[in-house]
Structure formats: C-alpha cells, structure tokens
Amino acid sequence: MANVADQIVSALRMAGIRYLFGMPGGGSNTDIIEAAARCELPFVLSQTETGGAMMAGAQAELTGCIGACLATLGPGAAALTNGIANALLDRIPLLAFTDCLPESATVMQHQALQQRALLAPVTRWSARLTAAEPAAVMQRAVAAAYGPPPGPVHLDVPADVSDAAAAELADVPERFARSTAPAAPNFPAAMEQQLRRARRPLLLVGLGARDAQTATALRVLCERHGVPALVTYKAKGVIPDQHPCFAGVLTHGALEAPVLAQADLFIAVGLDQVELLARPWRYSQPLFSLTPWPLDQHHLPVTVELAGDLPTMLEMLDALLPSATEWDMAAVGDRARAQRTAMQPAGEAGRLWPQHIVDAVAQVYRGAQVTVDAGAHMFPVMALWDADGVNRVLISNGLATMGFALPAAIGAALLEPAAPVVAFTGDGGLLMCLGELRTAARVQARLRIIVFDDQALSLIQIKQVARAYRTASTDTGVVDWVALGESMGVRAVRADSAPQLERCLVETRDHPGPVLVAARVDPGPYQAMIRALRG
Numbered sequence: 001m002a003n004v005a006d007q008i009v010s011a012l013r014m015a016g017i018r019y020l021f022g023m024p025g026g027g028s029n030t031d032i033i034e035a036a037a038r039c040e041l042p043f044v045l046s047q048t049e050t051g052g053a054m055m056a057g058a059q060a061e062l063t064g065c066i067g068a069c070l071a072t073l074g075p076g077a078a079a080l081t082n083g084i085a086n087a088l089l090d091r092i093p094l095l096a097f098t099d100c101l102p103e104s105a106t107v108m109q110h111q112a113l114q115q116r117a118l119l120a121p122v123t124r125w126s127a128r129l130t131a132a133e134p135a136a137v138m139q140r141a142v143a144a145a146y147g148p149p150p151g152p153v154h155l156d157v158p159a160d161v162s163d164a165a166a167a168e169l170a171d172v173p174e175r176f177a178r179s180t181a182p183a184a185p186n187f188p189a190a191m192e193q194q195l196r197r198a199r200r201p202l203l204l205v206g207l208g209a210r211d212a213q214t215a216t217a218l219r220v221l222c223e224r225h226g227v228p229a230l231v232t233y234k235a236k237g238v239i240p241d242q243h244p245c246f247a248g249v250l251t252h253g254a255l256e257a258p259v260l261a262q263a264d265l266f267i268a269v270g271l272d273q274v275e276l277l278a279r280p281w282r283y284s285q286p287l288f289s290l291t292p293w294p295l296d297q298h299h300l301p302v303t304v305e306l307a308g309d310l311p312t313m314l315e316m317l318d319a320l321l322p323s324a325t326e327w328d329m330a331a332v333g334d335r336a337r338a339q340r341t342a343m344q345p346a347g348e349a350g351r352l353w354p355q356h357i358v359d360a361v362a363q364v365y366r367g368a369q370v371t372v373d374a375g376a377h378m379f380p381v382m383a384l385w386d387a388d389g390v391n392r393v394l395i396s397n398g399l400a401t402m403g404f405a406l407p408a409a410i411g412a413a414l415l416e417p418a419a420p421v422v423a424f425t426g427d428g429g430l431l432m433c434l435g436e437l438r439t440a441a442r443v444q445a446r447l448r449i450i451v452f453d454d455q456a457l458s459l460i461q462i463k464q465v466a467r468a469y470r471t472a473s474t475d476t477g478v479v480d481w482v483a484l485g486e487s488m489g490v491r492a493v494r495a496d497s498a499p500q501l502e503r504c505l506v507e508t509r510d511h512p513g514p515v516l517v518a519a520r521v522d523p524g525p526y527q528a529m530i531r532a533l534r535g
Contacts, residue, residue, distance in 0.1 A: 004134045005035035005162040011138040012041060012095070016065030019044055019414055021052035023079075025072020027099035028162035032070060044414070044443060046407065047435025049076050053083020054404055055411035057092045058371070062391055062415055064211070066093040066145050073099040077115040082401060084152045085122040089274050089398025090234065091207060093150040095141060100128065100156040115156055124151040131164040148293030149208075184312035187320070191304045194265060194286055195320040200327055201227055202263035204250055207234035207397075208270025208292045209310060210390050217314040218269060219243065224318065226325045228332045230256055232275040233397045237387030247332050248339045249382060252276035254535030255339050259332070267317065270310060273299035274398040277534070290317070343383035345528035354380040354452065354526065356498040357519050361422060361450055362386065364505040368422045368448075369412050370394070373405035375426035376459040376526040377452035379533055403432035406449060410436060413445035420509075422448045428457045428476055434484075440514040441489030447514040448505075449490075451481060454523040462527050481518035492516040 002010075009032065012020065020036050020043045022029070033043045046052035049071040056067030067087075071080045077098040087094040098115055116126045125144040129137050137155070145153045187195070195201070209218060215238045222229055222245035229239045230250035239246050248256045250271075260266075266287040272295065281300055289295070289305040290313045306313060347353040358380050370385060372378050372395040387393045394412065396404040409423035430451055440447050457474040464471045485492025491511055495501035501519055508515045 005031035009035040021055045022070035027159035028157040031162035049079040050083040051407035054407035058408035058411035070097040086399045087152040093145040094152040102158040102160040119154040126154040128156040184308035198265040201265045203229035204268040205231045205235045206271030214310045240388045241386040273297040342532040345525045347522040347524040351522035358384045371405040371408040373425040373429040402429035437488040452521045458523045485516035496520045
C-alpha cells in the first residue's frame, strides 16, 4: 500500500523533477526521502537548507520544470527562507517541503514556529498537507508553482501524514506549458500607430523571455528590422553578447544610458521590474511592455502592458515595425564594446585584476555553464563573460543574495555531469556557503569554483569609502583556500598572477571532480567599474 510520501514523490516525478535536495530532519522528511529512493528519484544532501533551495532552483531555471527541496521544522524552515525568497523574486518554480508537528502536538512549543505564516510572504502559496486529500493539494501546489508567474510554494508535512496509507495519485501536470499563458491580445490602435512611426525602437529584454522559442523570435526580429536590444542579467544570452544587435546589459545604471537616450520607443519583452536597480526611471520615451504574465509593478511608467504568449506577440510586432530603422548598427556595436572597455580599468601593475580572471577562465572554459554570486566581482563577470544561449549564465538578480553561485552550480552540474560548470564567487560569498564544498565533493560535481580572493567585502567597502567610513569592519581576513578546499575533498589551487592563473586553469582542466581556484585579486579596479556601471 502506498503512503502519502509515495504520493508526494509520484507528483514530483510527474512534474518532471530530476533531483530532490535538502537538509532533512527526522520527521516527514525521512518518509519523503525513503519514498524517493523507492521511486529512484535521487536525493542530494546539502549542507544548508538555503543551499538545497538554490540547487533545486538552478535546476528549475535550466529545465523549465519545478525544483524541489526539503527541510526540517523550526530552524530548518527558518533557514530555508533565503532560498525561497530567491525563487520568489527571480520567478523560479520551486516546491519546498518542511517537517511540522502533528495536529495532536499543537500544545507543544519545542521547535514550534508558525512556519506557514513565516513563509507566506515569500511564497505563491503555503499549505499544510493532510491525509484527506494529498493528491488535490499536490496538484494545486504544482499549478501554483508553475504560475504564471512561476514561483515558490511551501508545504508543511506532518510525520503522521507522510506515513499514512494513501491511494494512487491522480495525474499532476508535467510541465509549465506556454499554452497556459493568456492568449496574445490585440495591440491597441494607438500602440500600432506608434510602432509604425518608430525610427529608433529599442528592445529591453528580461527574464520572462528566457525560452528558446522567444529567444529565436527576438533574434529574427532584431536582424530583420535592425533593432538593437539591451538584456538584463537574467536574460543574458537571449541575445548573445557577440550578436550584431546586442547593445549591452540593462541594469538601469549609467553604462547603458547613452543607448537608452537615443531611442524614441522602448519595447520591453519579458522585462520584470524586479530586475532593475532601485532608482527612479529617468526616461520619457513611450514604453510598451510585452510580458508572459501580468505584472503588478509601479516602477516603470509603462504606456501599454500586454500579457500573453510572447512568440505570438513578437510576430505581431514584426508586422508593425518599419522594415528598417534609423539605428546605425555599427555604432551600436561600437558602443557595446565601449561598455566592455569601461569595465576593464587598470589596477596595480603586476597584480591580478578582476578582468584578468574573467579572460583567463574564458580562454579555458568558453561557452561553459556559469553561475555568478553577488558582490563586486559580478560586475566584470556579467559585463565581460560572453553568453551565447538562454540561461547559460545563472545569477541571483531579484534578491541579489550572496552564497548563490556554489549551490546553484552544483544543481547545474548534476544535470550535465560530463560538462564543467564554472562558479564565480567572492571570498565573502563562498564563506557563507562553505559547507557546500563538501556537497560538491560528495557528488563529484565537475565544478570550477573561481574565488575572487580580496580578503574583504569589497562592494560594501566601496560604499564605506564613499561616505568616509572606516573599512576594517568588512575585512574578512586571510583564508588558506588550498588547505580548506583539500580538507573538504576538493582539489584546490592558488594563483597570484595572470600567468599563474592560466597555468592553474589548464593543469586542472581535465580533473573529473570539483576544483577550487583561489585568485588573489587586486580590488582596486572595482571602484572605477562601479562608477562606470552605476554612475
């Protein structure tokens, strides 16, 4: 006889989930893990609850299917919050299961938190699974996670429910299908007129456009009409960096301002306000928003917002735009290259500059799947790493949390074990999720963990310096990364110069497991980079 845990795992299987991640407790978690083993759904033990959520979230971004993670009650549920919040703000479908006390123990207070109330603000739906209708609850959970928009769902699972006998599970939708999006609406007449009159329309491409069909339609549109496109961090690769219509990266900073100022019309495709820097929008041109799901946003002064099937709306757009625009595409390319140059300021002679690290890694691992942590190092990585496909660069953008790159890289590496995955992280970010080095070693993930080792929280220090504050409070101190990595079962090397870094990367290129490369970086160029990027 199947139990409720079997029903949960069957639902996960039918939803296309490849792995289950987490740091379990001794309650319903163990029933779910055992049911996963019976169903041959691999469980990966993470060292942190948030790390498990990041691993699951990365797989969801790459596969388009839901990710799944679990944690115990009390401290486990509380520690899971950051990983769930990342999924919420980056629109990632995720199911998070937590142990909870049974109904008969409601008078108990040990490890008892109002977990649903705790997680409700960072989830699309939070519920308590019961033995009465587990199939219906799982169906609703899958539907809520897929959205639209996609996002995290939380389920409390009491131990007296997970091991209860249950019937077979009813069908659960396998994937989030584009057909579930609203049908493409007609363009208003006034919008059609403005599109026909546009001479320098500019595409602003965001996270909602990260699927192969939309990306192909966007590239065709750009090429056919001579329309440049700015892409957000999450949309990097939708229009490849080396594409002739690539105009740069959109953060709502200063670097892309000259391109934005030249446009006479903005067409946002899948752009979500969560992707932009929190500062007032400075442009007065009309802004049309084409989005796969309705946006509850007030940041951008949208002239018209249309929610529906993006490829269909792009076909409609293709029929309305002028056959040729007034953009000088050669000048657009020059400007994009100038943006890259601005993100490569000189540092101290003889030292390893941030851009040296990106360039050296690209020489050995060009085209690799990449994950990027929050911190000063992300600016040169996101500006200089050439992305040539959708979701080839994963980053926590909406939440912009540190401690993302390593666990996300583990999740990505498990999907394609033969291909190396590169995780760019700062030393501060890696220290936040250090235990996941052991996870990487345990699953023998083929990772290349590139640590920008500057012994400080450099991004915060730049802000401290700008306000004439002391910076000692954000010094992280010296870490022996080689000894630390090796103690975790990870091959580790250190580089203090560009030639040494190149040798380290080449010598470890064929290593079958994780490699930690500690690059002693000169943080000096960061200040000029941030000034160029944000103004």
